[in-house]
Ligand SMILES: Cc1cc2nc3c(=O)[nH]c(=O)nc-3n(C[C@H](O)[C@H](O)[C@H](O)COP(=O)(O)OP(=O)(O)OC[C@H]3O[C@@H](n4cnc5c(N)ncnc54)[C@H](O)[C@@H]3O)c2cc1C
Ligand code: SF4
């Protein structure tokens with residue numbers, strides 16, 4: 049269903065001929081997403097009718113209005129990593145926001161940064177570090193958008209000290225699905241970007257809620273994100289050539305990989321580390337991911353995993369803790385507290401990460417979030433994630449426990465890759481109040497049995513969550529999932545649907561990955 | 568190899584966009600974080616390596632057919648390999664191979680870029696990529712007191728390459744290189760008008776048969792001449808002789824050195840002594856073909872097997888070329904040996920260097936894009952405060968010189984050889 053010539057012309061008039069295309073090859077490049085193959089057998093989703101590259105809020109607004117007028121659906125993307133970027137409906141146009149790539153402001157005093165959609169986190173963090181600041185980066189990697197409204201859940205390796213997107217969002221400029229512009233928080237009353245909740249309208253929950261609306265509720269054109277203190281150098285000097293870089297970090301930033309004898313001890317340590325505010329990162333980086341993180345090719349990663357397995361997976365549950373300080377005294381204090389917590393909870397430091405060069409490498413990989421694709425895709429596996437509710441730390445851990453239990457069965461049958469049934473990634477954040485844990489699993493996309501194993505595992509995890517009231521999975525997208533989880537989770541789906549209807553009366557913002565107005 | 572042989576990599580692109588940027592670890596600010604000129608200029612995802620892989624898969628799956636736009640997108644790319652390095656920071660796959668194969672498929676299917684057809688016709692007729700006449704190929708060396716290897720035995724053969732032979736403005740660097748070798752007492756010779764193209768550029772635009780032809784021709788010439796070392800001042804030629812010939816099973820049995828490697832050796836041996844001060848602040852531009860692409864070819868023949876019945880492992884183990892072992896230090900060491908000269912680095916250096924814009928046939932078919940790419944580099948060079956940009960390849964020098972002229976500012980440009988000459 050090609051766009052009518054009138055509609056195309058109207059869109060071209062807005063962005064100019066160079067910034068709109070209907071070329072089939074380009075449309076296919078946007079229709080491709082690795083994750084689709086596992087579900088449909090085809091990595092190409094539904095083609096967009098056209099792709100546009102708007103360059104400003106005004107252009108986005110005009111496009112959205114034209115979509116409403118010509119009854120076209122639209123969907124925005126930032127860097128575009130993940131199946132949620134595909135459309136579920138024919139007749140959709142894609143707004144690739146990569147020309148909207150400016151850092152508009154870094155306010156050192158009020159500690160926020162204002163970005164457009166196509167500033168990647170690595171760029172923002174590098175600029176912030178020059179000012180003694182840093183930002184939250186999702187663990188997918190710093191190659192994703194710094195806008196706190198693109199990453200799905202919005203937590204990452206350093207969330208214990210840099211919180212997560214939902215909390216970090218301050219002022220927002222939002223092109224609603226109708227084309228009106230809404231400015232949220234202090235921005236809405238012309239008072240600048242510094243606050244998400246006022247003076248001015250606070251629609252944080254409606255705009256974003258638990259997860260981002262995945263393109264189904266208009267376009268976020270600018271947003272301010274809270275930034276945090278960085279105790280390291282202005283520029284982390286990196287020696288050598290890819291992939292084996294050697295970062296230079298001061299001795300007042302260190303890391304320990306700690307294995308606790310049980311889930312209970314691990315939970316207790318998480319609370320204590322969060323509450324004591326000593327950590328820059330408290331990142332449940334599973335041993336499998338650690339092994340791939342520290343090695344330069346897949347084979348080496350597999351070898352390292354089998355080497356450290358007896359010291360980690362077989363002994364308990366592990367976490368990576370990064371500690372950073374501005375002075376030696378502060379550092380000594382934080383280290384002392386960490387050692388005390390570790391000893392109280394029976395934790396053991398992994399010798400590999402006590403080795404200075406390895407430690408520095410690992411710290412930089414996590415703080416900059418550089419290795420997301422390495423830890424998941426390097427061995428040509430299909431990466432999936434289950435669970436992942438944002439709730440209390442203990443709650444998050446209970447999800448990981450269930451995930452591990454279920455996964456063992458699939459590993460034993462050879463359907464899911466053997467990661468020791470310990471591949472939940474997560475973090476404690478908000479000083480121990482909150483936690484996130486998603487169970488990553490890797491399957492062989494070329495093996496039908498393995499694909500079936502993936503579906504089976506997913507299904508069982510959903511079932512367990514529903515039966516045991518383990519909250520809404522982060523991967524729940526679209527009507528079917530929400531209608532399943534909503535009734536067990538405060539009927540949120542009814543509210544989400546009302547929001548959708550109210551904000552998008554013409555159904556212009558493509559929302560098959562969010563929620564549609566259909567009852 | 569064919570594009571179909573790349574299928575697994577095409578399917579397993581994770582669409583992470585790493586290939587659009589320098590590796591995340593080395594991003595040191597907002598500016599100069601991107602690495603792919605093609606996506607940086609044209610913006611649609613399809614211009615990035617990942618996007619081209621997606622389109623290649625769509626083509627193999629019969630979802631799309633050739634259009635002028637598709638062919639243009641495939642060729643609006645310098646084949647500079649920066650994407651390959653950034654992707655392989657995390658992945659064990661070969662995006663650059665797929666980009667080559669996509670071009671070869673185009674040529675095989677008769678989908679040709681008019682400007683390249685002219686260049687290839689010229690090559691077939693005159694054995695050079697510059698549209699020049701074969702009879703004038705040796706003119707650059709007129710008056711140099713250097714041996715002719717077709718007539719005399721020598722130890723070292725200096726290969727000038729098509730760009731040096733036919734771009735008169737650049738002659739001083741090629742003449743300077745030979746002059747330095749002679750000064751150091753090297754038994755060096757050239758081939759004059761008998762020199763032929765290395766075949767590298769034609770391979771890069773998809774004409775693999777031409778590479779084989781010139782590899783065989785050059786192998787034969789070198790064998791007859793009995794030289795032990797091949798030295799070239801052209802990074803493209805270096806890449807062809809050292810890497811591509813090996814890749815297609817025509818490894819030369821002479822030592823292949825870039826002029827900067829050889830000069831560094833001569834400096835170490837004390838055969839050249841930079842004594843004169845060259846008071847200048849310079850920055851160094853790594854040519855793609857000398858840097859990340861210049862690392863040795865690592866042959867691998869094997870299969871992908873399943874480890875633990877699940878993940879993919881290469882049997883026998885495959886060592887990937889990730890740009891780690893390119894030629895980065897020799898040119899820098901030469902510059903550092905020069906009294907009074909100060910080297911300041913740009914952000915995008917070594918394996919993550921930004922291309923000069925000329926590569927992959929772009930300078931021939933899309934000169935505006937080549938110029939745009941070079942202007943980006945000139946701006947980056949200026950941001951370091953350097954007075955001059957120094958490089959080690961005639962294609963880079965041509966492209967960057969054009970950009971400097973276009974931008975109208977006072978940045979100067981030299982080949983490493985020209986700077987060393989000033990010091991000796
Ligand atoms: C290996 C891997 C690890 C991951 N780990 C994490 C993690 O730790 N934490 C986490 O939160 N997520 C994680 N994710 C999911 C992640 O959120 C997505 O991959 C996301 O795509 C990141 O890219 P992005 O920020 O550029 O957003 P995009 O991929 O561009 O967009 C994500 C969604 O938001 C919408 N969108 C983007 N920008 C806008 C905008 N300006 N206005 C309106 N809608 C917009 C898009 O339509 C899309 O539905 C992971 C994914 C992968 C593949
Ligand atoms: S080519 Fe490599 S770096 Fe680029 S998107 Fe694909 S996997 Fe990522």
Ligand code: SF4
Nearest residue numbers: 603644645646647650
């Ligand atoms: S070879 Fe260079 S220009 Fe081509 S896609 Fe890769 S980085 Fe971009």
